[in-house]
Amino acid sequence: MACRLSELVLECRDPAALARFWCEVLDYVVLDEDHGALEIGPRSGFGGPQPTIILSPHPDPEPAKPRLHLDVNPTDRDQDAELERLLALGARPADVGQTGDEPWHVLADPEGNEFCLLRRRLDPLPVDAAP
Template identity: 75%
Template sequence: MACRITELVLDCADPRRMGEFWCEVLGYVELGWDGEDLEIGPPAGFGGPQPTLILSRSADPKPAKLPLHLDVNPTDRNQDAELERLLAAGARPADVGQTGEESWHVLADPEGNVFCLLRRRVDPITVDGP
């Protein structure tokens, strides 16, 4: 047997705003609140093929280039169109020392957490219904 990543936790100052942003980016929905922490995930909920994201309120979030960051790929458009969509949703370009020759874009979410938009288009995850 092996383990599987089921949740990712991101410390943030404003879970509601971050939830809105990441729901827009990932096509996720709000799954529920546990105190001041918001869980978002795919419409199928926890336990499916995609991990949920816990946005944990913190008085001292550490934005910037984290030791671990998210990479996202477009599913229904090319990289340029997806970049426009993410920027309109509140992402902004981030500089972590890239050369400008990379095939990906380095972005920051509304609280400054760095993530990358990769070039390759991937198929969306579909979950068989009942």
């Protein structure tokens, strides 16, 4: 099986302003707010066929550093087994200043692009719902 793309995370100066913009563009709604970060997504919420977008506050996003990263969730195994699978595929642990207490793993793909493996397991998309 595979992971599912569940969230896009975008660092930005003004999460509320970007939330208003992207909610209008995509017909999304604000789903959650946590420490200044806003999660927006379809009215059906997290875990559906469309990913949510987390607008993460950052005082000065670095132009040379990608401001977007992917979050993925396992679909057919627990997080530890999926982490093992991703590492075997060529992912590597990445240090972005995490404490070690986070419920996710920060990884980098073979070219160094960061992404996070989240804990929550999602059902695979039905074949007819996949793009």
